[in-house]
Amino acid sequence: SQELEQSPQSLIVQEGKNLTINCTSSKTLYGLYWYKQKYGEGLIFLMMLQKGGEEKSHEKITAKLDEKKQQSSLHITASQPSHAGIYLCGADYSGAGSYQLTFGKGTKLSVIP
Amino acid sequence: EAGVTQSPTHLIKTRGQQVTLRCSPISGHTSVYWYQQALGLGLQFLLWYDEGEERNRGNFPPRFSGRQFPNYSSELNVNALELEDSALYLCASSSGQGNSPLHFGNGTRLTVT
Numbered sequence: 001s002q003e004l005e006q007s008p009q010s011l012i013v014q015e016g017k018n019l020t021i022n023c024t025s026s027k028t029l030y031g032l033y034w035y036k037q038k039y040g041e042g043l044i045f046l047m048m049l050q051k052g053g054e055e056k057s058h059e060k061i062t063a064k065l066d067e068k069k070q071q072s073s074l075h076i077t078a079s080q081p082s083h084a085g086i087y088l089c090g091a092d093y094s095g096a097g098s099y100q101l102t103f104g105k106g107t108k109l110s111v112i113p
Numbered sequence: 114e115a116g117v118t119q120s121p122t123h124l125i126k127t128r129g130q131q132v133t134l135r136c137s138p139i140s141g142h143t144s145v146y147w148y149q150q151a152l153g154l155g156l157q158f159l160l161w162y163d164e165g166e167e168r169n170r171g172n173f174p175p176r177f178s179g180r181q182f183p184n185y186s187s188e189l190n191v192n193a194l195e196l197e198d199s200a201l202y203l204c205a206s207s208s209g210q211g212n213s214p215l216h217f218g219n220g221t222r223l224t225v226t
Contacts, residue, residue: 042203042217045214103155
C-alpha cells in the first residue's frame with residue numbers, strides 16, 4: 001500500500017463551491033508540503049506544515065496538519081476555474097526538511113464555471 | 114527572479130539510446146533534485162545533489178545518473194533507454210536550508226519509442 005494516500009483521486013465542483021482534499025500518511029510525518037500542478041507542467045509550491053495542529057492560509061486555500069491522525073487537509077473556499085489542476089501532497093519522513101519528499105498520487109480538481 | 118529552468122521541454126528517443134536532461138536552479142540555490150513522473154506511478158524521487166555531490170538517490174537502476182556543476186546546474190543522464198522510462202522528468206531546487214520548500218521547473222517530457 002502507498003505510504004501517502006490522497007483522497008479523493010478526482011473531484012469535479014461547481015464554481016463557487018467549497019471543497020476539501022485529504023492526505024493521509026501511514027508513517028510519522030515531520031513535515032507536509034502541498035503543491036499544485038497544471039497538466040504536464042511543474043509543481044507550484046502552496047504551503048508547508050510542520051507542527052501538529054498547524055494551519056496556514058493563502059488567499060482562498062487553507063491547509064491543516066493533524067498530527068494524531070498523520071493527516072493533512074487542503075480546503076478551498078469559493079472555488080474558481082483558476083483552482084483547477086492536480087494537487088499533490090509531499091511528505092518529509094526524514095526530519096531533515098524537504099529533501100527527498102515522498103509524494104501522493106495527486107487529486108485532480110476540475111472546476112465547472 | 115528566474116525560476117528553475119529545464120531543457121529540452123520535449124524529447125523523443127528510441128529504446129536503447131541515451132539521453133541527457135539539463136536543469137538550472139534558482140539563483141542562490143545549491144541543492145538540485147530530480148523526480149520522475151510516469152503515468153500511473155506518481156512523482157518518484159530520483160536523485161539529490163548538493164554542493165556538487167550526490168547526496169541521495171531513489172530506487173532507480175544505475176543507468177540513471179547525473180552530476181552537478183560548480184555553478185549548481187545539473188544534468189540527468191539515462192542510458193540504455195527503456196519504454197517505461199517515458200515520463201515527465203522534473204527538476205527542483207532549494208536553498209539547502211532544512212525546511213525550505215522545493216521549487217520545481219516545468220519538466221522535460223521524454224518519450225521512448
